[in-house]
Amino acid sequence: MTSFDQTLDVKGAKCPMPLVKSRKAIGDLPVGQVLKVVATDRGSVADFQGWAKTAKNVELVGQETVNEGGQDLYLHFIKRTA
Amino acid sequence: MTTTTDTDTLLERIALLERRVAELENHPAQGIEDRVALVVFSGDLDKAIAAFIIATGAASMGLEVSMFFTFWGLSAVKKQKIFNGKDLLEQGFTAMLPGKLGDTGLSQMNFFGAGAQIIRSLMKKHDVSSPEELFALAQELGVRMVVCDMSRELLGVKDAELVDGLELGGVATFLGDAARAKVTLFI
Numbered sequence: 217m218t219s220f221d222q223t224l225d226v227k228g229a230k231c232p233m234p235l236v237k238s239r240k241a242i243g244d245l246p247v248g249q250v251l252k253v254v255a256t257d258r259g260s261v262a263d264f265q266g267w268a269k270t271a272k273n274v275e276l277v278g279q280e281t282v283n284e285g286g287q288d289l290y291l292h293f294i295k296r297t298a
Numbered sequence: 299m300t301t302t303t304d305t306d307t308l309l310e311r312i313a314l315l316e317r318r319v320a321e322l323e324n325h326p327a328q329g330i331e332d333r334v335a336l337v338v339f340s341g342d343l344d345k346a347i348a349a350f351i352i353a354t355g356a357a358s359m360g361l362e363v364s365m366f367f368t369f370w371g372l373s374a375v376k377k378q379k380i381f382n383g384k385d386l387l388e389q390g391f392t393a394m395l396p397g398k399l400g401d402t403g404l405s406q407m408n409f410f411g412a413g414a415q416i417i418r419s420l421m422k423k424h425d426v427s428s429p430e431e432l433f434a435l436a437q438e439l440g441v442r443m444v445v446c447d448m449s450r451e452l453l454g455v456k457d458a459e460l461v462d463g464l465e466l467g468g469v470a471t472f473l474g475d476a477a478r479a480k481v482t483l484f485i
Binding site for chain 1: 332351354355358359360361424425426427432435439
Protein backbone atom coordinates (compact mmCIF):
# COMPACT_ATOMS: atom_id res chain seq x y z
CA MET A 217 0.00 0.00 0.00
CA THR A 218 1.35 3.38 -1.01
CA SER A 219 1.67 5.80 1.91
CA PHE A 220 -0.53 8.88 1.95
CA ASP A 221 -1.36 11.94 4.06
CA GLN A 222 -5.04 12.54 3.35
CA THR A 223 -7.99 10.71 1.87
CA LEU A 224 -10.69 11.93 -0.47
CA ASP A 225 -13.82 9.86 -0.94
CA VAL A 226 -15.39 10.31 -4.37
CA LYS A 227 -17.35 7.07 -4.39
CA GLY A 228 -20.38 7.33 -6.63
CA ALA A 229 -19.10 10.43 -8.43
CA LYS A 230 -19.05 10.19 -12.22
CA CYS A 231 -16.88 11.86 -14.83
CA PRO A 232 -15.74 14.64 -14.51
CA MET A 233 -16.44 14.92 -10.76
CA PRO A 234 -13.65 12.66 -9.39
CA LEU A 235 -11.16 14.89 -11.20
CA VAL A 236 -12.87 18.15 -10.22
CA LYS A 237 -13.06 17.19 -6.54
CA SER A 238 -9.48 15.88 -6.48
CA ARG A 239 -8.22 19.06 -8.06
CA LYS A 240 -9.88 21.08 -5.30
CA ALA A 241 -8.52 18.78 -2.62
CA ILE A 242 -4.99 18.83 -3.98
CA GLY A 243 -5.13 22.63 -3.87
CA ASP A 244 -5.66 22.46 -0.11
CA LEU A 245 -2.87 19.92 0.36
CA PRO A 246 0.62 21.09 1.38
CA VAL A 247 3.28 20.63 -1.30
CA GLY A 248 4.94 17.23 -1.05
CA GLN A 249 1.98 15.46 0.51
CA VAL A 250 0.05 12.59 -1.04
CA LEU A 251 -3.72 12.43 -1.46
CA LYS A 252 -5.46 9.10 -1.64
CA VAL A 253 -8.55 9.26 -3.82
CA VAL A 254 -11.16 6.52 -3.50
CA ALA A 255 -13.35 6.27 -6.58
CA THR A 256 -15.90 3.87 -8.03
CA ASP A 257 -15.75 5.39 -11.52
CA ARG A 258 -13.89 2.92 -13.73
CA GLY A 259 -12.87 5.68 -16.15
CA SER A 260 -11.00 7.44 -13.34
CA VAL A 261 -8.08 5.03 -13.75
CA ALA A 262 -7.17 6.43 -17.16
CA ASP A 263 -8.35 9.92 -16.16
CA PHE A 264 -5.85 10.24 -13.33
CA GLN A 265 -3.04 9.04 -15.58
CA GLY A 266 -4.02 11.71 -18.10
CA TRP A 267 -4.19 14.37 -15.43
CA ALA A 268 -0.75 13.54 -14.05
CA LYS A 269 0.69 13.57 -17.57
CA THR A 270 -0.72 17.04 -18.25
CA ALA A 271 -0.58 18.88 -14.95
CA LYS A 272 2.52 20.65 -13.75
CA ASN A 273 1.92 20.21 -10.06
CA VAL A 274 0.80 16.63 -9.57
CA GLU A 275 2.44 13.25 -9.74
CA LEU A 276 0.64 9.93 -9.76
CA VAL A 277 2.60 7.85 -7.27
CA GLY A 278 0.37 4.79 -7.40
CA GLN A 279 -2.90 3.23 -8.44
CA GLU A 280 -4.65 0.21 -6.99
CA THR A 281 -7.92 -1.60 -7.44
CA VAL A 282 -9.44 -3.23 -4.37
CA ASN A 283 -12.67 -5.09 -3.93
CA GLU A 284 -14.75 -4.01 -0.98
CA GLY A 285 -18.02 -5.75 -0.33
CA GLY A 286 -18.38 -6.86 -3.94
CA GLN A 287 -17.66 -3.36 -5.25
CA ASP A 288 -14.49 -2.42 -7.09
CA LEU A 289 -12.77 0.61 -5.61
CA TYR A 290 -10.17 2.47 -7.64
CA LEU A 291 -7.48 4.05 -5.49
CA HIS A 292 -5.33 6.84 -6.84
CA PHE A 293 -2.39 8.25 -4.95
CA ILE A 294 -1.50 11.70 -6.15
CA LYS A 295 1.30 13.83 -4.84
CA ARG A 296 1.30 17.59 -4.96
CA THR A 297 4.71 18.55 -6.30
CA ALA A 298 4.33 22.33 -6.57
CA MET B 299 41.78 31.44 -13.92
CA THR B 300 39.39 32.73 -16.55
CA THR B 301 39.25 29.27 -18.08
CA THR B 302 38.16 27.72 -14.78
CA THR B 303 35.36 30.23 -14.34
CA ASP B 304 34.17 29.62 -17.89
CA THR B 305 34.16 25.86 -17.36
CA ASP B 306 32.23 26.26 -14.12
CA THR B 307 29.69 28.50 -15.80
CA LEU B 308 29.31 26.07 -18.65
CA LEU B 309 28.89 23.09 -16.32
CA GLU B 310 26.30 25.02 -14.38
CA ARG B 311 24.41 25.82 -17.56
CA ILE B 312 24.57 22.21 -18.72
CA ALA B 313 23.20 21.04 -15.37
CA LEU B 314 20.41 23.60 -15.66
CA LEU B 315 19.56 22.46 -19.18
CA GLU B 316 19.61 18.81 -18.16
CA ARG B 317 17.15 19.54 -15.38
CA ARG B 318 14.93 21.42 -17.80
CA VAL B 319 15.02 18.58 -20.36
CA ALA B 320 14.14 16.03 -17.67
CA GLU B 321 11.31 18.26 -16.53
CA LEU B 322 9.94 18.57 -20.06
CA GLU B 323 10.24 14.85 -20.65
CA ASN B 324 8.23 14.16 -17.52
CA HIS B 325 5.47 16.48 -18.64
CA PRO B 326 5.26 16.35 -22.43
CA ALA B 327 2.10 18.44 -22.54
CA GLN B 328 3.58 21.21 -20.44
CA GLY B 329 4.17 24.42 -22.28
CA ILE B 330 3.89 28.15 -22.11
CA GLU B 331 0.20 27.91 -22.86
CA ASP B 332 -1.73 24.91 -21.67
CA ARG B 333 -5.01 25.99 -23.14
CA VAL B 334 -8.15 24.45 -24.57
CA ALA B 335 -10.44 26.43 -26.87
CA LEU B 336 -13.99 25.24 -27.51
CA VAL B 337 -16.50 26.60 -30.00
CA VAL B 338 -20.04 25.82 -28.91
CA PHE B 339 -21.99 26.31 -32.13
CA SER B 340 -24.74 23.81 -31.49
CA GLY B 341 -27.77 24.49 -29.33
CA ASP B 342 -28.39 20.85 -28.50
CA LEU B 343 -28.44 19.63 -24.93
CA ASP B 344 -26.28 16.57 -25.58
CA LYS B 345 -23.56 18.62 -27.25
CA ALA B 346 -23.68 21.24 -24.50
CA ILE B 347 -23.20 18.46 -21.92
CA ALA B 348 -20.15 17.22 -23.84
CA ALA B 349 -18.76 20.76 -24.04
CA PHE B 350 -19.22 21.44 -20.32
CA ILE B 351 -17.73 18.08 -19.33
CA ILE B 352 -14.65 18.74 -21.47
CA ALA B 353 -14.39 22.27 -20.09
CA THR B 354 -14.67 21.28 -16.43
CA GLY B 355 -12.38 18.29 -16.91
CA ALA B 356 -9.73 20.39 -18.64
CA ALA B 357 -9.96 23.13 -16.02
CA SER B 358 -9.51 20.51 -13.29
CA MET B 359 -6.41 19.22 -15.03
CA GLY B 360 -4.92 22.68 -14.73
CA LEU B 361 -5.55 23.76 -18.30
CA GLU B 362 -6.80 27.21 -19.24
CA VAL B 363 -10.17 26.87 -20.92
CA SER B 364 -11.98 29.24 -23.27
CA MET B 365 -15.50 28.59 -24.51
CA PHE B 366 -17.01 30.54 -27.38
CA PHE B 367 -20.75 30.46 -27.73
CA THR B 368 -21.93 31.28 -31.18
CA PHE B 369 -25.08 30.87 -33.27
CA TRP B 370 -27.38 28.16 -31.86
CA GLY B 371 -24.86 27.69 -29.07
CA LEU B 372 -26.20 30.86 -27.47
CA SER B 373 -29.08 28.74 -26.14
CA ALA B 374 -26.65 27.10 -23.73
CA VAL B 375 -25.93 30.40 -22.00
CA LYS B 376 -29.37 32.02 -22.01
CA LYS B 377 -31.37 32.44 -18.82
CA GLN B 378 -34.71 33.81 -20.08
CA LYS B 379 -36.79 34.96 -23.04
CA ILE B 380 -37.58 38.64 -23.57
CA PHE B 381 -40.06 39.73 -26.24
CA ASN B 382 -40.28 43.45 -25.41
CA GLY B 383 -38.53 45.84 -27.74
CA LYS B 384 -38.00 43.29 -30.51
CA ASP B 385 -39.26 43.33 -34.08
CA LEU B 386 -41.52 40.59 -35.45
CA LEU B 387 -38.70 38.43 -36.82
CA GLU B 388 -36.74 38.68 -33.58
CA GLN B 389 -39.84 37.77 -31.61
CA GLY B 390 -40.29 34.77 -33.88
CA PHE B 391 -36.73 33.62 -33.22
CA THR B 392 -37.23 34.15 -29.49
CA ALA B 393 -40.41 32.08 -29.58
CA MET B 394 -38.84 29.26 -31.60
CA LEU B 395 -35.49 28.99 -29.80
CA PRO B 396 -34.83 27.64 -26.30
CA GLY B 397 -34.92 30.30 -23.59
CA LYS B 398 -32.39 28.52 -21.41
CA LEU B 399 -30.20 25.42 -21.22
CA GLY B 400 -33.12 23.65 -19.57
CA ASP B 401 -35.25 24.10 -22.69
CA THR B 402 -32.74 22.65 -25.13
CA GLY B 403 -33.38 19.30 -26.80
CA LEU B 404 -31.25 16.41 -27.97
CA SER B 405 -29.60 16.36 -31.40
CA GLN B 406 -31.06 12.89 -31.90
CA MET B 407 -34.07 11.06 -30.47
CA ASN B 408 -35.47 14.24 -28.96
CA PHE B 409 -39.16 13.36 -29.54
CA PHE B 410 -40.38 16.90 -28.86
CA GLY B 411 -38.43 17.20 -25.64
CA ALA B 412 -39.21 13.79 -24.16
CA GLY B 413 -35.74 12.55 -25.14
CA ALA B 414 -34.08 15.41 -23.28
CA GLN B 415 -36.09 14.62 -20.14
CA ILE B 416 -35.12 10.95 -20.40
CA ILE B 417 -31.43 11.84 -20.70
CA ARG B 418 -31.72 14.16 -17.71
CA SER B 419 -33.39 11.46 -15.62
CA LEU B 420 -30.75 8.95 -16.71
CA MET B 421 -27.99 11.37 -15.69
CA LYS B 422 -29.64 11.77 -12.31
CA LYS B 423 -30.03 8.01 -11.91
CA HIS B 424 -26.36 7.47 -12.71
CA ASP B 425 -25.20 10.34 -10.46
CA VAL B 426 -23.83 12.37 -13.35
CA SER B 427 -23.88 16.10 -12.62
CA SER B 428 -26.72 17.93 -14.37
CA PRO B 429 -25.95 20.25 -17.31
CA GLU B 430 -26.74 23.24 -15.08
CA GLU B 431 -24.37 22.00 -12.36
CA LEU B 432 -21.64 21.46 -14.95
CA PHE B 433 -22.15 24.99 -16.27
CA ALA B 434 -21.94 26.47 -12.76
CA LEU B 435 -18.85 24.37 -12.10
CA ALA B 436 -17.21 25.62 -15.29
CA GLN B 437 -17.79 29.21 -14.14
CA GLU B 438 -16.46 28.39 -10.68
CA LEU B 439 -13.32 26.81 -12.16
CA GLY B 440 -12.58 29.99 -14.06
CA VAL B 441 -13.49 28.88 -17.57
CA ARG B 442 -13.51 31.89 -19.86
CA MET B 443 -16.90 32.16 -21.55
CA VAL B 444 -17.30 34.45 -24.49
CA VAL B 445 -20.53 35.11 -26.38
CA CYS B 446 -20.27 35.92 -30.07
CA ASP B 447 -21.78 39.39 -30.25
CA MET B 448 -22.48 39.19 -33.96
CA SER B 449 -24.66 36.10 -33.71
CA ARG B 450 -26.30 37.49 -30.57
CA GLU B 451 -27.38 40.53 -32.57
CA LEU B 452 -28.34 38.45 -35.60
CA LEU B 453 -30.65 36.23 -33.57
CA GLY B 454 -32.00 39.23 -31.68
CA VAL B 455 -30.81 38.00 -28.30
CA LYS B 456 -30.69 40.76 -25.69
CA ASP B 457 -27.91 41.00 -23.08
CA ALA B 458 -30.54 40.58 -20.36
CA GLU B 459 -31.46 37.18 -21.83
CA LEU B 460 -27.94 35.88 -21.24
CA VAL B 461 -26.50 34.44 -18.05
CA ASP B 462 -24.63 37.09 -16.03
CA GLY B 463 -20.87 37.30 -16.04
CA LEU B 464 -20.17 36.34 -19.65
CA GLU B 465 -17.81 38.20 -21.94
CA LEU B 466 -18.74 39.47 -25.38
CA GLY B 467 -16.41 39.09 -28.32
CA GLY B 468 -15.88 38.18 -31.93
CA VAL B 469 -13.89 35.84 -34.13
CA ALA B 470 -10.59 37.41 -33.13
CA THR B 471 -11.38 36.83 -29.47
CA PHE B 472 -11.73 33.14 -30.25
CA LEU B 473 -8.70 32.94 -32.51
CA GLY B 474 -6.61 34.89 -30.02
CA ASP B 475 -7.12 32.04 -27.56
CA ALA B 476 -7.28 29.21 -30.11
CA ALA B 477 -3.96 30.17 -31.66
CA ARG B 478 -2.33 29.57 -28.26
CA ALA B 479 -4.34 26.45 -27.49
CA LYS B 480 -3.19 22.87 -27.73
CA VAL B 481 -6.72 21.59 -28.16
CA THR B 482 -9.44 23.23 -30.21
CA LEU B 483 -12.87 21.72 -30.68
CA PHE B 484 -15.92 22.79 -32.67
CA ILE B 485 -19.00 21.44 -30.99
